[in-house]
Each structure stands twice: as C-alpha cells, then as structure tokens.
Amino acid sequence: MSVEAAPLAWPQEEAPQEKLMLDPRPPEEMNEMVLNAMKKTGWRYWTVVGGLALLVLIGLVGAWGYQILEGMGVAGIRRPVYWGVYITNFVFWIGISHSGTFVSAILRVFRAEFRRPFTRAAELMTSFALVVAGMYPLIHLGRTWRFYWMIPYPNQRQLWPNFHSPLEWDMLAIFTYLVGSTIYLYLPLIPDLAMARDRSTGWRRRLYRLLALGWRGTEAEWHHLKTAINIFAFAIIPVMFSVHTIVAWDFGMTMTPGWHSSIFGPYFVVGAIFSGVSAVVMVLVIVRKAMKLDYFLRPEHFDALGKIVLVFSFAWTYFFFADYLTEWYGGEAVSRELLTLQAHGPVAPLWYLMLITNIVIPWLTLWNRRVRTSPRLMFFITFSINVGMYIERYIIVAGNLTRNRLPFDWGVYNPSLVEILISIGSLSTFILLYALATRLLPLIPVWEVQEGQFAHSLRRIGRSLVPSITELD
Amino acid sequence: MDETVVLMALFRDITPVPDMLDRLRDHGVGEQNMVVLSGIPYPTRILGRPMVWERLPLISLSGALVGLLIGLFLNIGTPLLYPVHVGGQPLIPIPPTLVLTYELTMMGLIVSTFLGVLWESTFPSFGPKYHHPAIADGRIGIVFRCLHSREAEIRALLEENGAEEVMMPEERVL
Numbered sequence: 001m002s003v004e005a006a007p008l009a010w011p012q013e014e015a016p017q018e019k020l021m022l023d024p025r026p027p028e029e030m031n032e033m034v035l036n037a038m039k040k041t042g043w044r045y046w047t048v049v050g051g052l053a054l055l056v057l058i059g060l061v062g063a064w065g066y067q068i069l070e071g072m073g074v075a076g077i078r079r080p081v082y083w084g085v086y087i088t089n090f091v092f093w094i095g096i097s098h099s100g101t102f103v104s105a106i107l108r109v110f111r112a113e114f115r116r117p118f119t120r121a122a123e124l125m126t127s128f129a130l131v132v133a134g135m136y137p138l139i140h141l142g143r144t145w146r147f148y149w150m151i152p153y154p155n156q157r158q159l160w161p162n163f164h165s166p167l168e169w170d171m172l173a174i175f176t177y178l179v180g181s182t183i184y185l186y187l188p189l190i191p192d193l194a195m196a197r198d199r200s201t202g203w204r205r206r207l208y209r210l211l212a213l214g215w216r217g218t219e220a221e222w223h224h225l226k227t228a229i230n231i232f233a234f235a236i237i238p239v240m241f242s243v244h245t246i247v248a249w250d251f252g253m254t255m256t257p258g259w260h261s262s263i264f265g266p267y268f269v270v271g272a273i274f275s276g277v278s279a280v281v282m283v284l285v286i287v288r289k290a291m292k293l294d295y296f297l298r299p300e301h302f303d304a305l306g307k308i309v310l311v312f313s314f315a316w317t318y319f320f321f322a323d324y325l326t327e328w329y330g331g332e333a334v335s336r337e338l339l340t341l342q343a344h345g346p347v348a349p350l351w352y353l354m355l356i357t358n359i360v361i362p363w364l365t366l367w368n369r370r371v372r373t374s375p376r377l378m379f380f381i382t383f384s385i386n387v388g389m390y391i392e393r394y395i396i397v398a399g400n401l402t403r404n405r406l407p408f409d410w411g412v413y414n415p416s417l418v419e420i421l422i423s424i425g426s427l428s429t430f431i432l433l434y435a436l437a438t439r440l441l442p443l444i445p446v447w448e449v450q451e452g453q454f455a456h457s458l459r460r461i462g463r464s465l466v467p468s469i470t471e472l473d
Numbered sequence: 474m475d476e477t478v479v480l481m482a483l484f485r486d487i488t489p490v491p492d493m494l495d496r497l498r499d500h501g502v503g504e505q506n507m508v509v510l511s512g513i514p515y516p517t518r519i520l521g522r523p524m525v526w527e528r529l530p531l532i533s534l535s536g537a538l539v540g541l542l543i544g545l546f547l548n549i550g551t552p553l554l555y556p557v558h559v560g561g562q563p564l565i566p567i568p569p570t571l572v573l574t575y576e577l578t579m580m581g582l583i584v585s586t587f588l589g590v591l592w593e594s595t596f597p598s599f600g601p602k603y604h605h606p607a608i609a610d611g612r613i614g615i616v617f618r619c620l621h622s623r624e625a626e627i628r629a630l631l632e633e634n635g636a637e638e639v640m641m642p643e644e645r646v647l
Contacts (some may be wrong), residue, residue, distance in 0.1 A: 152551055164552070164559065165569075166569075168573065169569070169573060172573060172576040172577065176580040180579070180580075183584075183586075183587045194609065198606035198609055199606065209599065210597075212647070213598070213599075214600070216603075216604045216608070216647065217510045217511050217512060218510055219508065219511075219522055219525060220593075222514035223527065225514070225594070227529045227590075228586055231530065231533050232583070235579060238579070242576065246572065447513050447514075450513050454513060472519070473516060
C-alpha cells in the first residue's frame with residue numbers, strides 16, 4: 001500500500017497572503033494608499049462634518065453656555081443624586097481612552113504583530129476621548145471659571161488648595177495621561193508625517209513640514225525614536241492603570257453605599273479596557289469602510305481584537321460578580337435595597353440589558369472565528385458592549401445615589417434636556433475631532449507596517465510553510 | 474588639498490548596504506562622513522555602523538527625579554505653607570502623597586523623554602539637508618563625503634554592487 005505525500009501546505013485555514021504581514025506591497029504603493037485615503041473628502045464627508053459641528057454648537061456652546069448662565073439648576077441633578085450624567089460620561093470617556101494605550105503600548109511591549117496597522121487609530125481615540133472626558137469635570141463644576149482653584153500656585157491670599165484631595169488626584173492623573181498619550185501618539189507619527197511632507201503641496205506640505213520637525217530617517221533619528229517609543233510604551237501602561245484606578249477611587253473613597261469598595265480600582269480598569277477595545281473595533285470598522293483601508297485592516301485584525309474583547313468580557317464578569325456577591329452576602333439593609341432596585345426596581349430594564357450586552361452577547365458570539373472575522377458583526381457586538389458599559393457606569397453613578405442609609409432622603413434622577421444635549425455635544429466632539437484627524441494625519445502607521453512585513457517571512461518546516469518573524473531589535 | 478564631494482547612493486534592498494559601507498571605509502570615507510537614510514528602522518548592528526550613543530534613558534530618569542522632587546514639594550511643601558487640616562488625617566498624609574508623587578514622577582519622565590528625543594535628534598531642524606523622497610518609498614540611501622579624485626571609482630563600485638542610482642544630492646529645505 002502506498003501513501004501519497006501531502007503537498008507543501010499552509011497550516012491555517014486561510015492563505016498566507018490573507019495576512020497583512022505576509023502580503024507586502026511596494027512601499028510607494030502603500031504610501032499612496034494611505035495618502036489618497038487622507039485626501040479624499042466627498043460631499044458625504046462634509047455633510048457628516050457639518051452635522052457634527054452643528055451638534056457640537058448646540059451641545060457645548062448652546063446647552064453648556066445656558067447652564068453657565070443659568071446655573072446648575074438646569075441640570076437634573078438634585079438631592080440625593082448629585083452625580084448624574086456628567087460624571088457617568090466622564091467615567092465612560094476615561095474608559096474609552098484606555099483603548100489606545102492598551103492596544104498600542106501593551107501589544108507593543110508584548111510584540112503582538114497584529115497591532116501594527118491599527119495602533120494609531122487607537123492612540124487617536126485615547127487623546128480625543130481624554131479631551132472629551134476632561135471637559136466633564138469642568139461642566140460638572142458648574143462655576144467652570146473657578147477651575148483654576150485646583151492649580152497649586154501661591155495666590156494673593158496664600159491659599160493653597162488641599163493638594164491631597166482625590167479631586168487633585170483626578171486632575172493630575174488625567175493631565176499626565178493626556179500629555180503622555182498625546183506624545184505617544186505623536187512620536188511614531190513623525191516618520192509618516194515626513195513621508196506625507198515629501199508627497200504634498202500647499203498647506204498640507206507646510207503643516208507636515210512643521211510637524212515632521214525635519215525628519216530624514218537617519219540611523220541616529222531612528223535609534224532615538226525607537227528608544228523613546230520603548231520608554232513610553234513601558235511608562236504609559238502604569239499611568240493608564242493609575243488613571244482609571246483613581247477615577248474609581250473617586251467613588252471608593254466615599255462612604256456611599258454601592259461605592260465604598262476596594263475592588264473598584266481593578267474593576268474599573270478592566271471595564272475601561274473592555275469598552276475601550278470594543279470602541280477601537282467600532283472605529284476600525286468605520287474607517288476601513290469609509291476610507292477603503294481593506295488592505296491594511298483585515299479580518300485577522302478583527303479576529304485578534306475579538307479574542308481580546310472576549311477575554312475582557314470574562315474578566316469584567318468576574319469583577320462584577322465578585323462585587324455583587326460581596327454586597328449580596330453582606331446583607332446590609334441599604335445594599336439589599338440597592339440590589340433589589342437593580343433586580344426589580346425602575347433600574348431593572350437597564351441592569352438586565354447591561355448583563356445581556358456585556359456577558360450574553362459576547363459569550364455567545366465571540367468564541368466563533370467566523371463572527372470575529374466579520375467586521376459588520378463585530379461592529380454590532382462591540383457597539384452593544386459600549387451601550388452596556390455606559391449603562392454600567394450610569395447605574396453605578398446615578399443609580400446607586402438614589403438609595404442611601406436615610407430612607408427619607410431617597411430620590412429619583414432624570415437627566416434634563418441640558419444634560420442630554422451636552423452629552424450629545426461631547427459625543428459629537430469626539431467624532432468630529434476624529435473625522436477631521438482622519439483627513440489630516442496618516443491613520444495607518446505605514447513605517448510600522450513596512451517594518452513588520454520586512455521582519456516576516458514564510459519558512460519551510462517539513463511539509464509545511466509557517467510564518468516566521470525575525471527579531472530585528 | 475583635494476576637494477571633497479557629497480554623493481548619495483540609493484539601494485532597493487538592505488543586503489548590499491553593510492558591505493558597501495565597508496567598501497566606502499576602505500576607500501577612505503570616514504565614519505563621521507557617512508550616514509544611512511531609510512524608511513524603516515534598521516538597527517546599527519544590522520548596518521555594521523558604530524553604536525549610537527544614547528543618553529535618552531538618562532534624560533528620562535533625570536526628568537522622573539525632577540518630577541519626584543516637584544511632587545514632594547507640592548505634597549509636603551504646600552501643606553506646610555498653608556495648613557489645610559482634613560478630618561482624621563495628619564497634615565502630611567502618606568497614602569495620598571504616594572498617589573500624587575507617583576503621578577508627578579511619571580509626568581516628569583514623560584515630558585523629559587519627549588524633550589530628550591528632540592534634543593538628541595536636534596529637532597526641530599528645517600535647514601537644508603541631504604534628503605531624497607524615495608527614502609520613504611523603501612529605498613535605502615547612503616549619503617557620504619569623499620575625495621573628488623576618487624568619485625568616479627566609488628561611483629562605479631556602488632553601481633556595480635546594487636546601487637540603483639548614485640547622484641550628487643541636493644540640499645533640501647525640509
């Protein structure tokens with residue numbers, strides 16, 4: 001009996017050229033693809049930008065301006081619910097900001113090769129999400145113009161702020177993270193800005209020339225840049241963890257039922273990464289379609305991100321259950337009241353929807369590779385996760401405050417039109433900034449993709465061709 | 474004294490570049506008179522070039538130290554300058570001091586790393602420099618200064634060994 005030798009085969013289901021790293025195209029073609037995507041702005045794009053600008057005007061100039069003129073009475077926050085949609089939005093956007101750092105820095109540190117084409121798209125999200133998040137303490141402050149009281153400088157009356165207050169922790173952590181993530185976005189952008197500079201004319205050339213700082217691509221420039229990116233990748237991760245931990249401590253440091261929990265720090269961080277990575281998937285699906293970046297953003301990337309989302313869904317569930325069980329088993333009257341409110345009260349529909357979107361949907365779908373490699377399905381799944389994560393924050397912030405240890409002081413909270421308009425305005429600000437950035441900055445880190453493709457090859461082992469990565473550094 | 478001339482050789486592939494650098498050295502081109510331009514980072518050991526001296530980690534650590542000192546001043550100094558007594562806490566509570574000092578230390582590290590990379594790379598620097606747009610298109614360029622008397626010989630050497638083009642580059646305002 002003769003046995004026929006199996007032909008030389010690719011071990012996976014897909015062909016090697018389906019992997020971006022194993023499907024190199026000439027660098028000039030890739031540069032052109034990225035630049036053309038940036039320069040195309042049709043009527044649809046300008047209609048979207050115009051619509052968003054209008055919403056920003058209504059929300060941030062109109063509604064916020066009205067609140068500044070009339071006072072905080074126009075917002076729906078009333079005793080006992082002093083933290084409402086504004087703080088919910090603040091926590092939500094801080095969570096979204098974790099996307100860039102997690103996707104870029106952690107995957108860079110661990111040399112996850114699939115990160116290469118979408119690190120910048122994620123880093124952009126971090127910076128813009130932080131800008132939006134940073135607005136909310138100012139909006140929530142009411143007397144926005146008194147913000148400078150937080151800054152420790154010796155004023156005329158020698159009054160220093162209480163520098164040890166958790167509000168100072170917040171301000172410093174967010175500011176540090178904003179500075180760090182913006183620089184971390186900018187540094188790897190420099191070589192691509194230089195590439196854009198060499199291929200542009202007019203105002204674009206002037207802009208890229210200024211931003212590229214005179215980059216040529218010498219060995220010394222690359223060496224310093226790579227060293228700096230490495231330092232940043234390691235430095236920004238603990239800053240990222242500290243930011244959402246400190247936001248969680250804003251709640252944990254109080255004696256408020258439902259908030260005073262030592263698990264809140266890691267619980268918030270895990271939730272932030274869960275919603276942040278989900279938001280990255282949503283953005284990637286949109287830019288892939290709108291900017292025709294199919295060559296760079298492939299099903300393999302959604303597959304990898306889908307696995308991360310699934311893992312963080314498990315992690316979030318673990319923390320959620322640990323927090324829930326502790327409250328439930330403790331059996332304190334007010335905790336029981338809060339849990340009853342979530343299970344049977346007016347918050348129940350939201351609470352169950354959160355469980356469906358954050359647990360049921362990801363668990364039932366994301367184990368399947370076909371689902372993970374479908375951008376459209378991934379968009380709907382990650383969108384629902386972000387709806388669920390917003391609800392989670394809303395329940396923690398506003399829901400928990402409706403019940404406290406003094407039953408005569410219980411209340412309800414309904415966001416006012418001003419709060420809703422400001423929320424829509426801030427969401428529009430994020431989308432508008434992102435939409436403008438996609439036409440101004442190379443959204444794909446071309447040099448990182450080319451570096452990855454240079455390092456990848458197919459190696460024959462026995463009867464199989466397997467991808468192989470050369471360690472260049 | 475013989476005049477010198479600046480040449481740029483463009484290669485499509487990295488493979489011949491380290492050998493060509495050796496040959497240029499053999500032809501009297503000093504290490505300080507040549508530079509390799511590329512669209513992706515090639516470590517100096519791949520190119521066979523001397524290690525670039527790196528002060529960036531030192532600058533970053535110095536920045537972190539400055540951040541730490543500022544953090545300590547703000548956490549310990551400001552309560553001493555204007556005591557704000559918070560119920561149940563000492564004037565200088567250690568746990569919040571740790572949180573804030575940590576953030577300021579990281580801020581110092583981040584800002585100094587950024588300033589350090591600008592300093593080390595002498596950015597921004599828009600003045601005329603030898604550059605070619607094809608570098609971002611995947612070409613690898615060797616820019617070097619050699620004796621005018623050896624120009625023809627070196628040109629021939631480079632062209633025979635895989636250089637796509639050897640030219641006298643223009644200094645371009647970047």
